[in-house]
Structure formats: structure tokens, C-alpha cells
Amino acid sequence: MNFEWNEDQLELFEHALSFAKDLDFSKFPQGEFPMEAWRALGEFGYFGLPIDAKYSSAGSGFDILTTVKVLEGLGQGCTDTGILFAGAAHTFACAMPIYEHGSEQLKQKLLPLLASGEKIAANAISEAEAGSDIGKLTTKAWRDGDYYVIKGAKSYVTNGSVADYFVLYATTNEKFGYLGQTAFVVPADLPGIDVGNSYKKLGLNSAQLNQVFFDEVKVHKDYVLGSEGQGARIFAASMDWERCCLFALFIGVMQRDLERCIDYANTRKQGDKTISKFQAVSHRIADMEVRLQSARLLLYFAAWQKSQNVDNTKAVASSKLAISEAFVQSGIDSIRVHGALGYLQESGVDSSIRDALGSVLFSGTSDIQRELICNRLGLL
Ligand SMILES: Cc1cc2nc3c(=O)[nH]c(=O)nc-3n(C[C@H](O)[C@H](O)[C@H](O)COP(=O)(O)OP(=O)(O)OC[C@H]3O[C@@H](n4cnc5c(N)ncnc54)[C@H](O)[C@@H]3O)c2cc1C
Known part of the structure; x- marks a missing residue:
């Protein structure tokens, strides 16, 4: 058993630590989303750590252990854990499902934007009545030609107010329980989407948390992750x-x-x-x-x-x-x-x-x- 990190991993850790220590958060307003810090994290390569460089010049394609070590450095150096949390929700709950389950066409289109941080993503699964148990999502999606129509409300969406894309989970077949759920990427500028005010929270202040409402939002079938029922x-x-x-x-x-x-x-x-x-x-x-x-x-x-x-x-x-x-x-x-x-x-x-x-x-x-x-x- 070997507990040592290799030299590259240690160097990356030190690089992340000193980058994060040098970020000056005092100039960003409290309680608002610090876009400049987001951009700096994007330039550093935060959002592309595990994503293959073939999809984005911001992608590093690191294995998970190396990714973990870099994140440890960012967490240790950065005094605004909220913006790091927002970045993790974007990267690991949104970009990664697209990377692992999106069609090649969707990956080519979205990953360059997400890995660089040019566009922001938010994960939308939790609902007023579905928190720990997500077996019965009341948000529904049904097929209409080449489109799915999505209707429902999502609570506690990190990055909700700043999102360009939602990775959203909806029930497509009520009879099948977990096997009746489908994952979608939903562009935030589609008609029928309404974002609530950011909640006032106890901590992680830079991360915005919102309710998001989807009123018969039409999403093209190419924006399904995996296939119907794999949500x-x-x-x-x-x-x-x-x-x-x-x-x-x-x-x-x-x-x-x-x-x-x-x-x-x-x-x-x-x-x-x-x-x-x-x-x-x-x-x-x-x-x-x-x-x-x-x-x-x-x-x-x-x-x-x-x-x-x-x-x-x-x-x-x-x-x-x-x-x-x-x-x-x-x-x-x-x-x-x-x-x-x-x-x-x-x-x-x-x-x-x-x-x-x-x-x-x-x-x-x-x-x-x-x-x-x-x-x-x-x-x-
Ligand atoms: C800061 C923050 C950011 C978040 N970001 C997102 C996001 O980006 N996207 C998103 O979709 N959601 C997000 N959430 C929502 C989060 O995933 C839910 O809060 C969480 O799943 C718990 O659901 P709940 O709050 O409805 O609590 P409930 O499920 O109602 O739980 C209430 C209490 O009951 C306990 N409990 C419930 N079921 C069981 C069980 N089966 N066994 C034992 N105990 C149980 C829980 O542990 C808890 O103590 C966020 C939440 C927070 C606080």
C-alpha cells in the first residue's frame, strides 16, 4: 500500500493552493454572485478538471484522485467556500452527467462552454415534496413530436439565478417509479422558465439558491441525457x-x-x-x-x-x-x-x-x- 502522491499531483495541489490564496474576495459584494471570481476559477481550469481536453481547451482530463487533490488545494486556499460550492454543483452535478451520458453532439456543443465556465449550469432535482426521496418527482415531461414538454417546480437549485442550462430530472412514466425518470439539459432562455428570488441562507453566501418553475417548457429530444427512463x-x-x-x-x-x-x-x-x-x-x-x-x-x-x-x-x-x-x-x-x-x-x-x-x-x-x-x- 502506497499513501504517496506523485510529484505532478503535489505540484498541482500547490498550484491550486497558491492560486486560491491569491484570489482577493474582499472586492466582491457580499451576497451576490461574484462573477469575476467565477471567471478567474474558469481560467484556472476548475470546471474542466475531470473533462477530456478533446472537448475543451479548459479540460484537463484528470483522474478522480488528482481532481480531488486539486480541489483540496482550492478549498484550503480560498476564503469564499460559496463560490467553490457553486463551481462544484456546476461541474460535478451538471457537466459530468453531460460528459458521461450526453450524445456526442451535445457534448461537442456544451462541454466547451461549461468546462471554461463561459456558461453556468444548475442541477434541478429536489422538489417541495421530493428531497431525500426522489422516487416520485411531480415534475412531468411528455413527448410532443421531436420535443418533450416539461412542467413542474424545482426547489433549492444552486446557481438557479445565474444558470444558462439546467440539468433537470422529470417523471416521464409514472408507473415505473425510479425507472420512469428522465434527465434533460434545459437551456435557461427557453420560454416558460421562471426563477424565484435567491434564498437568504446561513452560509455558502456566494452560491445562489433558487426555486425554478417550468411551465410547459419545450425541449428538443436531443437534450435528453442517456435515454428515457435512465434519469x-x-x-x-x-x-x-x-x-x-x-x-x-x-x-x-x-x-x-x-x-x-x-x-x-x-x-x-x-x-x-x-x-x-x-x-x-x-x-x-x-x-x-x-x-x-x-x-x-x-x-x-x-x-x-x-x-x-x-x-x-x-x-x-x-x-x-x-x-x-x-x-x-x-x-x-x-x-x-x-x-x-x-x-x-x-x-x-x-x-x-x-x-x-x-x-x-x-x-x-x-x-x-x-x-x-x-x-x-x-x-x-
Ligand atoms: C445549500 C443547499 C444547496 C442545495 N443545492 C441543490 C441543488 O443544486 N439541486 C437540488 O436539486 N437540490 C439541492 N439542495 C436540496 C438538497 O438536495 C435537499 O435539501 C436534500 O436532499 C434533503 O431534502 P429536504 O431538504 O427536502 O429534506 P427531507 O428529505 O424532508 O428530510 C428532512 C429530515 O428527514 C430525514 N429523512 C428523510 N428521509 C429519510 C430517510 N429515508 N431515512 C432517514 N432520514 C430521513 C432527513 O435526513 C432530514 O433530517 C440543496 C440544499 C442545500 C441546503
Whole structure:
């Protein structure tokens, strides 16, 4: 067993880390989508990391482990986790299903635009009554000549207000449950699409989250991913990418938080001692380290299993569960280590817990990851 990264991977990690550290987010308005940062991430190559260069000059065609390592660097260096989250939703829940399941014609048309970030994509599956259980989507699509007509409402669409394309899942045959769902790419400028106001959220502020309404939107049949009835399978494959790659960003954020806590504990004094000399503080930081490293190793194993084309459901669910729960705990621990300073928004220490709380919900809640693990353990 070899735990080493090769020289190229380490160089890419360092490159991503220093690029992300140099991004100056202070000049972007709070709560709005920082388009300039998006463009910078596009030029860096974020959105094309796993996409073959034959589809886009922005494509790198990296294997999943290398992609994960680069994302870790971006997460560690970049102080705006929201824009990285928006980029991950675009890349792993939208560009990747097109890359893996789109027709050659669709890939040639869309991947150059998506891999460069020139156009933005949003994944639309969740509905008011279909969150954890997406077996009964009320959004319907029916055939009308060479077109499908889509009608329904999607809730919680990341990038909804800035999207040029939606990767949307709809029921095409009610009788077949999961096998009656179909995945579509829906251009956002088609008549009948209405986007709600961006929600005010607890964290990940740069990422816009919206309801999107589709009122008899006509989409050409060439915009179907895979074939009719393959939607649930395509969505599951996209979640595999998202649960590995999006969550690699959070490993990077936790590494930054850990290093910040160590620095603070080694410099902040109470009485004549630095707080690092109090076992209560140093043990808290030791626990942060163990939680981070455990989650990181689970992620590397899940990504490695994905690269081997074996059933990685348990490994990916374990990794997603461990990272998101560690992220929440790490966010709380960081505030405790910094005392009242950590509670102030101006310290920036507070942002991790606000960003982390979303991570136990999206891409399948922690409870759903446990269900997946139990299923593979033969408990359900
Ligand atoms: C920041 C953010 C971004 C998001 N981005 C997107 C996006 O881009 N596209 C998109 O389509 N969706 C997106 N979502 C929606 C997200 O996928 C859903 O919130 C998630 O699937 C949970 O669904 P729900 O919120 O309806 O909760 P529910 O499914 O109603 O769950 C409520 C509670 O019940 C528990 N629960 C439900 N079913 C079970 C079960 N079978 N076993 C055990 N416990 C269960 C859940 O774990 C949870 O604690 C986003 C959400 C957030 C917070």
C-alpha cells in the first residue's frame, strides 16, 4: 500500500493552493454572485478538471484522485467556500452527467462552454415534496413530436439565478417509479422558465439558491441525457462525483481551520502561558486533526474505488458522512479555540460552521448516507 502522491499531483495541489490564496474576495459584494471570481476559477481550469481536453481547451482530463487533490488545494486556499460550492454543483452535478451520458453532439456543443465556465449550469432535482426521496418527482415531461414538454417546480437549485442550462430530472412514466425518470439539459432562455428570488441562507453566501418553475417548457429530444427512463441512474452517478469532489473542498477548508487553530493556540496567552499548554485546548486540536485525517483517508479510498470501477456506494457514503460531520464539529471547535474572537464575523472563524451546516443536508443528508451504508451492510 502506497499513501504517496506523485510529484505532478503535489505540484498541482500547490498550484491550486497558491492560486486560491491569491484570489482577493474582499472586492466582491457580499451576497451576490461574484462573477469575476467565477471567471478567474474558469481560467484556472476548475470546471474542466475531470473533462477530456478533446472537448475543451479548459479540460484537463484528470483522474478522480488528482481532481480531488486539486480541489483540496482550492478549498484550503480560498476564503469564499460559496463560490467553490457553486463551481462544484456546476461541474460535478451538471457537466459530468453531460460528459458521461450526453450524445456526442451535445457534448461537442456544451462541454466547451461549461468546462471554461463561459456558461453556468444548475442541477434541478429536489422538489417541495421530493428531497431525500426522489422516487416520485411531480415534475412531468411528455413527448410532443421531436420535443418533450416539461412542467413542474424545482426547489433549492444552486446557481438557479445565474444558470444558462439546467440539468433537470422529470417523471416521464409514472408507473415505473425510479425507472420512469428522465434527465434533460434545459437551456435557461427557453420560454416558460421562471426563477424565484435567491434564498437568504446561513452560509455558502456566494452560491445562489433558487426555486425554478417550468411551465410547459419545450425541449428538443436531443437534450435528453442517456435515454428515457435512465434519469435516476444518471443522477446517482452524478452524486458519486459530487460526494467525492465537492467534499474534497471541505477537507481543504478543515485543513486551513486546523492550521489557524494551531497558530492561535501557540500565540494566544492567558496568564503567562500560551493556551496550547492547556490540555483542554491542545486535545481539542488533536481531535480536530484525527477527525480530519480520518475523513480525508475515507475520501481518498472512495475516490480510489471509483477509479477502479467497483461498487463504491459504501465508501462514498462513509466519506461524505465523515467529511460533513467533521466539518460541522471542526467549525464549532475552531470557535471554541478562538474564544469570543471566533464568534465575531470579522474574525472569519465563524464562516466554517455556517458553511458546514449545509454540508450535512445537500448531496444526500447524513441520515441518507447512513441508510446507504446500512443497506450495503445488509441491515435493511
Ligand atoms: C445549500 C443547499 C444547496 C442545495 N443545492 C441543490 C441543488 O443544486 N439541486 C437540488 O436539486 N437540490 C439541492 N439542495 C436540496 C438538497 O438536495 C435537499 O435539501 C436534500 O436532499 C434533503 O431534502 P429536504 O431538504 O427536502 O429534506 P427531507 O428529505 O424532508 O428530510 C428532512 C429530515 O428527514 C430525514 N429523512 C428523510 N428521509 C429519510 C430517510 N429515508 N431515512 C432517514 N432520514 C430521513 C432527513 O435526513 C432530514 O433530517 C440543496 C440544499 C442545500 C441546503
